[in-house]
Amino acid sequence: MTPTALEPARGEVVRHVAIAGNPNCGKTTIFNALTGLRQKVGNYPGVTVEKKTGRFFGSHGEAMELLDLPGSYSLQVRSPDEAVARDVLLGRLPGVPRPDVIICVVDASNLERNLYLVAQMLELNIPIVVALNMVDVAEKNGVVIDLMALREKLGVPVIPTVGTKGVGFIELRQAVSRSPLPAPAICAQMPIVLERETMALARQLPVAPEVARGEALLLLTLHDEALDAIAHHDRAIIDATRAAQQRLTASGIDPLSAPVDARYAWIGQVCAAALHKGGAHDDASISDRLDSWLTHRVWGWVAFLGIMALMFFCIFTVAQYPMGWIDSATAGLADFLKDKMPDTDLRGLLTDGVIAGVGGVVIFLPQILVLFFFLGILEDTGYMARAAFIMDRLMSKVGLHGKSFIPMLSSLACAIPGIMATRTIENRKDRLVTILVAPLMSCSARIPVYAIMIAVLLPAASGFQKAGIMLSMYALGFIAAFGMAWVFKKHLFKGDTPMLLLEMPPYRMPSLRGVLQRMWERGLLFLRRAGTVILALSILLWALATYPKPSDPEATPSEAIAHSYAGQMGHAIEPLIKPLGYDWKIGIGLLASFAAREVFVGTMSIVYAVESEDENTEPLRDTMRAEKHADGRPVFTPLVCLGLMVFYVLAMQCISTVAIVRRETNSWRWPLFQIAYMTGLAWLGAFIVYQGGRLLGFQ
Amino acid sequence: MTAEAGDVLSALQIGEKARVLGFELPPEHRQRLLEMGLTVGAEFEVVRFAPMGDPIDIKVRGYHLSLRKKEASGVRVARL
Numbered sequence: 001m002t003p004t005a006l007e008p009a010r011g012e013v014v015r016h017v018a019i020a021g022n023p024n025c026g027k028t029t030i031f032n033a034l035t036g037l038r039q040k041v042g043n044y045p046g047v048t049v050e051k052k053t054g055r056f057f058g059s060h061g062e063a064m065e066l067l068d069l070p071g072s073y074s075l076q077v078r079s080p081d082e083a084v085a086r087d088v089l090l091g092r093l094p095g096v097p098r099p100d101v102i103i104c105v106v107d108a109s110n111l112e113r114n115l116y117l118v119a120q121m122l123e124l125n126i127p128i129v130v131a132l133n134m135v136d137v138a139e140k141n142g143v144v145i146d147l148m149a150l151r152e153k154l155g156v157p158v159i160p161t162v163g164t165k166g167v168g169f170i171e172l173r174q175a176v177s178r179s180p181l182p183a184p185a186i187c188a189q190m191p192i193v194l195e196r197e198t199m200a201l202a203r204q205l206p207v208a209p210e211v212a213r214g215e216a217l218l219l220l221t222l223h224d225e226a227l228d229a230i231a232h233h234d235r236a237i238i239d240a241t242r243a244a245q246q247r248l249t250a251s252g253i254d255p256l257s258a259p260v261d262a263r264y265a266w267i268g269q270v271c272a273a274a275l276h277k278g279g280a281h282d283d284a285s286i287s288d289r290l291d292s293w294l295t296h297r298v299w300g301w302v303a304f305l306g307i308m309a310l311m312f313f314c315i316f317t318v319a320q321y322p323m324g325w326i327d328s329a330t331a332g333l334a335d336f337l338k339d340k341m342p343d344t345d346l347r348g349l350l351t352d353g354v355i356a357g358v359g360g361v362v363i364f365l366p367q368i369l370v371l372f373f374f375l376g377i378l379e380d381t382g383y384m385a386r387a388a389f390i391m392d393r394l395m396s397k398v399g400l401h402g403k404s405f406i407p408m409l410s411s412l413a414c415a416i417p418g419i420m421a422t423r424t425i426e427n428r429k430d431r432l433v434t435i436l437v438a439p440l441m442s443c444s445a446r447i448p449v450y451a452i453m454i455a456v457l458l459p460a461a462s463g464f465q466k467a468g469i470m471l472s473m474y475a476l477g478f479i480a481a482f483g484m485a486w487v488f489k490k491h492l493f494k495g496d497t498p499m500l501l502l503e504m505p506p507y508r509m510p511s512l513r514g515v516l517q518r519m520w521e522r523g524l525l526f527l528r529r530a531g532t533v534i535l536a537l538s539i540l541l542w543a544l545a546t547y548p549k550p551s552d553p554e555a556t557p558s559e560a561i562a563h564s565y566a567g568q569m570g571h572a573i574e575p576l577i578k579p580l581g582y583d584w585k586i587g588i589g590l591l592a593s594f595a596a597r598e599v600f601v602g603t604m605s606i607v608y609a610v611e612s613e614d615e616n617t618e619p620l621r622d623t624m625r626a627e628k629h630a631d632g633r634p635v636f637t638p639l640v641c642l643g644l645m646v647f648y649v650l651a652m653q654c655i656s657t658v659a660i661v662r663r664e665t666n667s668w669r670w671p672l673f674q675i676a677y678m679t680g681l682a683w684l685g686a687f688i689v690y691q692g693g694r695l696l697g698f699q
Numbered sequence: 700m701t702a703e704a705g706d707v708l709s710a711l712q713i714g715e716k717a718r719v720l721g722f723e724l725p726p727e728h729r730q731r732l733l734e735m736g737l738t739v740g741a742e743f744e745v746v747r748f749a750p751m752g753d754p755i756d757i758k759v760r761g762y763h764l765s766l767r768k769k770e771a772s773g774v775r776v777a778r779l
Contacts (some may be wrong), residue, residue, distance in 0.1 A: 072735060073735060074734045076730065078731070102736070109761075110761055110762045112736065113760050113761070116734060116736065216775045223727045225727070226727070256730045257729065260730065260734055260738065264741075277761075291747065295749060295750065298750075387755065389765055390749055392753065392767070393750075393751035393753045393754075394751070401767075497725045499727075499731065499767070500736075500765070500767050500770075501732070501766055502766075503735075503764060503765075504753070504756060504765060505765035506763075563749060564777070566765075595737075671752060
């Protein structure tokens with residue numbers, strides 16, 4: 001931006017405001033109410049991960065930009081989320097201006113712990129307005145807060161708010177529009193020796209003088225490993241920090257705990273003056289009573305399994321209807337184009353490439369929406385933290401902790417939301433392991449593949465038999481995911497014991513509006529991906545399966561695909577897949593479904609020149625069953641069918657997941673590693689089924 | 700560990716109240732517990748155990764925090 005002497009034009013941002021707070025303090029609700037911008041509201045710690053900004057207007061109509069910082073307990077960073085919050089406040093996140101004022105949201109019903117972050121913020125020398133949120137809950141719990149005393153002790157404006165009811169927003173707007181906004185004058189008093197070292201270090205830091213003390217204090221409180229990991233400072237600064245830490249330790253002050261103790265001591269004084277407890281503990285006791293059931297030794301499991309079962313029942317039943325509509329709509333559109341357009345390559349590109357490809361992915365939108373509806377409710381109510389609490393022991397057996405359970409669970413619908421949900425995992429290694437194994441959980445895109453293979457395997461199977469085979473595939477996915485997590489934790493990311501510190505927020509009523517907003521946001525995100533990555537890949541795959549064209553214009557579609565690049569590639573990989581009992585035609589299916597596993601079914605229809613390829617899978621099933629090798633042996637023996645299912649349980653085969661892993665890990669290294677290990681695992685699994693089965697005398 | 704210094708958090712029963720005396724934990728873990736309000740001198744109550752016996756849910760500074768037995772065994776406490 002070029003500096004200008006003129007008055008700010010109407011609508012130009014005059015002030016950058018950041019909104020910060022602990023997880024579960026209602027920060028996001030206040031953000032939404034101020035900006036009107038739709039955003040996630042949740043109860044599960046650390047729900048806010050993306051950068052969210054919105055515009056709002058001060059009491060004189062001046063435009064302000066509001067930045068929603070990820071919820072964090074401390075500026076001492078542990079998760080990627082918390083790093084974002086700290087870097088913004090220190091003004092060192094590229095492209096994000098250091099805020100002019102921070103709205104620090106605190107949960108009035110959990111004041112003491114919430115004030116810890118405030119204490120740290122006060123050390124940053126940025127003007128602060130404290131939004132004392134959920135004062136209604138606090139009041140109901142018998143907590144009386146003396147506002148005047150709190151204002152005096154904190155030395156900054158304190159505005160009582162009820163985010164969900166819109167109480168206090170006018171005052172909040174006024175408070176942040178006030179000019180000038182003085183920086184806070186009070187903060188926790190550090191021991192003298194520590195203060196001296198902090199100031200000495202601050203003078204060496206190449207940062208703006210107003211943030212130097214805050215940053216120096218953060219550096220001094222870092223443990224050894226974290227100091228080593230710092231990339232944004234010179235070695236000299238790190239060495240100076242270490243030297244200062246050693247001097248402090250020698251003088252009997254632990255640099256890691258002394259500032260924390262000092263802040264809590266100060267909070268103690270603030271609370272002694274401003275916080276009065278007593279009276280009824282309404283909400284808390286309701287929460288406690290609910291927990292005595294929901295985390296009960298027996299009923300806790302019953303409730304947990306019941307909730308999970310209900311969720312998946314809805315995903316696979318309620319979502320069926322809209323999925324059917326999407327299916328008929330895409331098929332109708334393709335038929336319409338086939339009707340109206342001459343038989344050219346362009347028509348093929350549109351119908352077989354674009355519509356079939358994108359339609360095949362969009363069809364999963366209803367399932368993803370239902371999943372997000374449930375996850376949203378579980379987050380908003382606070383049950384997510386309980387799920388992590390219940391599952392932690394099991395997860396710890398493979399070296400992960402309870403927080404990894406939610407991403408794994410979400411991956412049963414689709415790995416993309418699952419991998420996005422790993423952002424709440426503080427430990428980087430844990431997060432990576434969770435990302436690496438999440439796609440092993442059987443997602444809904446595998447269902448069409450399982451369904452056709454089960455139909456080929458057992459055409460006359462009863463519903464129970466089908467469900468049994470389907471379930472064992474899901475179980476295999478579970479076992480593989482947990483087994484690989486164990487292997488990775490044991491060998492790839494050794495020597496790291498994750499720590500679990502989980503806040504269990506009180507149960508709250510979910511807001512339907514918030515949940516629906518989140519579904520909508522996530523749905524859009526998914527569609528955008530389908531519209532870009534998947535569209536591009538569908539076109540590429542269509543081209544591979546179409547060109548070069550056979551010289552004979554009368555060639556059948558299956559002859560054409562055999563002649564195409566895809567067909568040639570199928571032949572090329574035949575030696576690789578022969579030990580699995582597959583021929584080159586199945587090879588085409590494997591290659592074509594590399595981008596999206598459900599494409600397998602459609603590709604096999606083309607390969608075997610089956611006319612109808614929609615809901616009715618019988619023609620394809622019968623053709624596949626009748627398919628013979630050159631020597632007359634059937635291709636789809638039971639072992640091949642089972643092996644193929646196992647292959648699809650274990651193989652990556654999803655380009656959207658690759659794209660999201662690339663984004664979340666910020667490198668190509670992990671997605672490539674993931675493709676390699678999962679494909680290897682899939683090949684091995686199918687090999688064991690086929691060759692092992694033959695050794696045992698099966699077909 | 701220094702068992703003679705008193706009890707550890709993981710040895711407490713449901714409903715027992717105690718005060719934190721100190722930590723036998725790696726610095727990073729100790730710091731996280733401190734920041735969550737489990738400072739030396741802080742009083743807390745053991746509320747419940749997860750269905751499989753671990754982690755432990757405690758109430759400290761008016762809110763619920765759960766931690767694993769492994770870390771809890773490094774928190775020295777005095778029963779109240």
